[in-house]
Amino acid sequence: MSDNEILSVFEKLAADPVSDDIKSDEATRKRLYEAARTAMLKLESPWETVQRLSYLPQQLAVAQLGNQIKLWAHLTAQPSTTHALAASTGADASFLRRILRYAASQRMVEEVDEDSWRATNITASMAVPGNEQGIIHAAENCARPYLALPAYSQNAGYHDPSDSFHVPFQVGHGTKQNLFQWLGSGHGNFEAFNRYMRAQRLGAPVWLDKFRLEEYCDLDSKTERCEFVDVGGGQGHQCEGVVAKFPQLKGRVILQDLAPVLAKVLIPGVENKVQDFFQPQAVTGAKVYYLRMILHDWPNAQCEVILKNLVAGMSKDGVLLIDELVLPRTGAHWYVTQMDIAMMCMLSARERSLGEWEALLSASGLKMNKLVKYSEVGDSIIVAVPESRSV
Numbered sequence: 104m105s106d107n108e109i110l111s112v113f114e115k116l117a118a119d120p121v122s123d124d125i126k127s128d129e130a131t132r133k134r135l136y137e138a139a140r141t142a143m144l145k146l147e148s149p150w151e152t153v154q155r156l157s158y159l160p161q162q163l164a165v166a167q168l169g170n171q172i173k174l175w176a177h178l179t180a181q182p183s184t185t186h187a188l189a190a191s192t193g194a195d196a197s198f199l200r201r202i203l204r205y206a207a208s209q210r211m212v213e214e215v216d217e218d219s220w221r222a223t224n225i226t227a228s229m230a231v232p233g234n235e236q237g238i239i240h241a242a243e244n245c246a247r248p249y250l251a252l253p254a255y256s257q258n259a260g261y262h263d264p265s266d267s268f269h270v271p272f273q274v275g276h277g278t279k280q281n282l283f284q285w286l287g288s289g290h291g292n293f294e295a296f297n298r299y300m301r302a303q304r305l306g307a308p309v310w311l312d313k314f315r316l317e318e319y320c321d322l323d324s325k326t327e328r329c330e331f332v333d334v335g336g337g338q339g340h341q342c343e344g345v346v347a348k349f350p351q352l353k354g355r356v357i358l359q360d361l362a363p364v365l366a367k368v369l370i371p372g373v374e375n376k377v378q379d380f381f382q383p384q385a386v387t388g389a390k391v392y393y394l395r396m397i398l399h400d401w402p403n404a405q406c407e408v409i410l411k412n413l414v415a416g417m418s419k420d421g422v423l424l425i426d427e428l429v430l431p432r433t434g435a436h437w438y439v440t441q442m443d444i445a446m447m448c449m450l451s452a453r454e455r456s457l458g459e460w461e462a463l464l465s466a467s468g469l470k471m472n473k474l475v476k477y478s479e480v481g482d483s484i485i486v487a488v489p490e491s492r493s494v
């Protein structure tokens with residue numbers, strides 16, 4: 104293909120609306136997105152690189168501000184003018200024009216004409232309630248720790264942190280508490296954290312679509328036995344999913360987390376039980392203990408405590424389901440690598456490769472029985488059983 108042909112393909116892609124065929128074919132859309140993203144980065148000049156990196160935090164700040172004044176929601180509802188938006192948001196027109204002009208240059212909105220704007224796919228995405236919470240969580244809880252990584256490392260040495268009380272988080276927020284203590288004692292934005300944890304995988308592949316939970320739970324159980332415990336289950340969305348998928352499930356479904364998290368959660372068919380996972384597990388002998396995005400929050404030493412507490416409470420036929428990312432040996436996706444750095448900065452934690460998972464399980468008295476990968480980027484269910492078990 105000649106340079107001119109390449110140019111016309113890219114220009115057409117940039118100018119035209121995304122075709123319905125591409126929109127309805129997620130695999131092709133993703134391939135195109137990744138290819139265009141890589142191509143853009145390959146084309147970048149040194150000046151463009153420094154501009155992109157230096158002003159990156161502005162995107163997050165403007166995204167949050169637009170949600171604060173419902174700018175994105177107003178524009179998603181209908182195209183509008185600077186003055187009409189000033190009237191509906193309460194912001195000054197001159198201030199708003201500058202925000203909108205920046206947003207248009209990032210395709211967060213589209214500039215139709217002078218002082219005339221309409222929504223893009225990005226405007227609408229920013230206004231989705233779960234994404235709005237993600238933006239607040241990133242801006243208020245995470246951004247300072249990320250930016251503190253160099254200062255922290257210069258002082259602490261350039262190695263993996265291993266203690267959640269000594270990570271960029273403390274430097275960024277000027278605190279001695281770790282993330283969960285800090286959020287739980289009224290700092291930062293706990294509500295945004297909790298609501299984003301619930302929403303962050305909306306639209307992403309769901310483990311229950313690929314993993315056959317019914318092979319591990321007794322759907323017809325007539326006993327009081329607990330069939331499913333979501334350990335550190337947050338707002339209970341996975342318990343909710345289990346109950347919705349298996350309405351016939353008779354056994355108990357239990358949601359565990361810290362008291363402030365469970366305070367406002369009420370899901371029909373799900374029992375709430377306050378449980379600190381660093382303490383012995385109070386619900387013993389359950390069929391399935393499920394941990395989603397828990398172990399990636401902690402360094403190995405704490406993960407071992409969490410896992411050993413579960414092993415001690417497991418009966419002969421119980422299993423542990425670990426719902427986490429598994430890093431490939433090479434070519435990890437940007438979603439996974441940015442999550443890994445987030446875990447490092449916020450909690451001294453990490454995403455893990457297959458070998459790292461196996462080592463952690465073995466150190467905790469467990470072994471991997473099965474691995475079911477349910478997303479392209481590596482979301483997986485690791486089925487683990489006590490090491491002493493024969494299968």
Ligand SMILES: C[S@@+](CC[C@H](N)C(=O)[O-])C[C@H]1O[C@@H](n2cnc3c(N)ncnc32)[C@H](O)[C@@H]1O
Binds near residue numbers: 336337395396400
């Ligand atoms: C990253 S969130 C994951 C929540 C949920 N499993 C999910 O997938 O959305 C980590 C959860 O661990 C909980 N947590 C933190 N420390 C805990 C502890 N010591 N005992 C029990 N839960 C804890 C938090 O309150 C939070 O709900």
